[in-house]
Amino acid sequence: MTLSEEDYIKSIYHLSEFNSKSVATNAIAEQMKTKPSSVTDMVKKLSEKSLVNYKKYQGVSLSEKGRLVALSIIRKHRLWEVFLVDKLNFSWDEVHVVAEQLEHIKSDALIDKLDAHLGYPKVDPHGDPIPNKDGVFTKSVKKLISELPVGSQGVCVGVNDSSAAFLKFLDKNKIALGDTFKILEREEFDGSVTISTRSGSINISKQIATNLFLEIVDEE
Amino acid sequence: MTLSEEDYIKSIYHLSEFNSKSVATNAIAEQMKTKPSSVTDMVKKLSEKSLVNYKKYQGVSLSEKGRLVALSIIRKHRLWEVFLVDKLNFSWDEVHVVAEQLEHIKSDALIDKLDAHLGYPKVDPHGDPIPNKDGVFTKSVKKLISELPVGSQGVCVGVNDSSAAFLKFLDKNKIALGDTFKILEREEFDGSVTISTRSGSINISKQIATNLFLEIVDEE
DNA sequence: ATATAATTTTAGACAAACCTAAAAAATTGT
């Protein structure tokens, strides 16, 4: 598999991660920052290799084989992110671009040993699950703050957007994974939400609320 | 710089490391496992970029700019090798192929932090020096066993051949970097050498003797 | 010195991954 093929496979995986339907050529082009015609070329090649299901004009979806390839790249990406943060002291907003390169290094022994060296982590620095060798991972029961009712309380376990801009914003506002938040109030007008934190309560915009995952704590 | 350009630059560096003359097209082709015509193409491109000095039919040599590029890749290669051996418990015969990929990862911050994480090592697992950021490294005063007179005593500090086959041979014969050897006898007939080790004395073939470096210990 | 051999370069092709422009198909609005 070439680097480019791997990035396309990963892109298709992420685009179909939640809606499960087939992915549009234009959507892939946008995510990969290429032109739709380039996507068509690549999709044909991936189809030849039985990595995707493709019929002209009908969009594309990963085959089981393609899904496993995607998960093995995602496994590598996230393990490297853990390494960069835990061992090399990168901050969580810097690791994505580097992991984007490291994920393509080909060596099973390397990933096995890296996994062991890191103590078999289950999630990456952004709270995303790390699949095991066989592509198995536990999808945690996390919900976006924007989708939770007022009164909910939970631990912040992940971000929906892992752009450096968003992560730096969180750092600046002293919001980190592992923090416990309670949803105090939602403003119907603009969708902003007031949450309680260790250091008092703050109001976060709707955009922030749609990018922060909580794992609900039972309120007995 | 593309991955391929980097590998060519590194190859030219290694081929001119000791003889200092210009490097032949065929020599590069052999090392890179490509055809001479491919080398000519690439050498023209590198010449365009002022990374090498090249005149038709006259061979090629690195420019100062090219030399610095070579050393920065070698720095990355060797730092990754240290990481693989020291942190991930690879054996010294397994690391070269993986480092061959890792050396092309582009991130200055990554290499700086890796260097710090490893405690600023001066040599790689094969005894080869690690250049600093500016391409400076101390070339140690090591000599091949085959070039030393009988009676010399020194510490084994490096290998000339880092192929897995040779390194495994050394492991099997309990020869490791850091061991102290004394050259007891040289057989003129076949160039084999008898050396004393901790565990007695052994006879090594001329081929082995031309691939092991000693750093001479003053014999006061 | 000159024929022979080896080395190096050129010419022309190919695959991978991208592009632009135009054509084809699907979707949408009235």
Next chain:
DNA sequence: ACAATTTTTTAGGTTTGTCTAAAATTATAT
């Protein structure tokens, strides 16, 4: 229903790095 718009594909080209075969140059041997 069907015209307009959007999406997707096709056709044809480019760049990078490779190849084979042939030509040019340099080195070697008698």
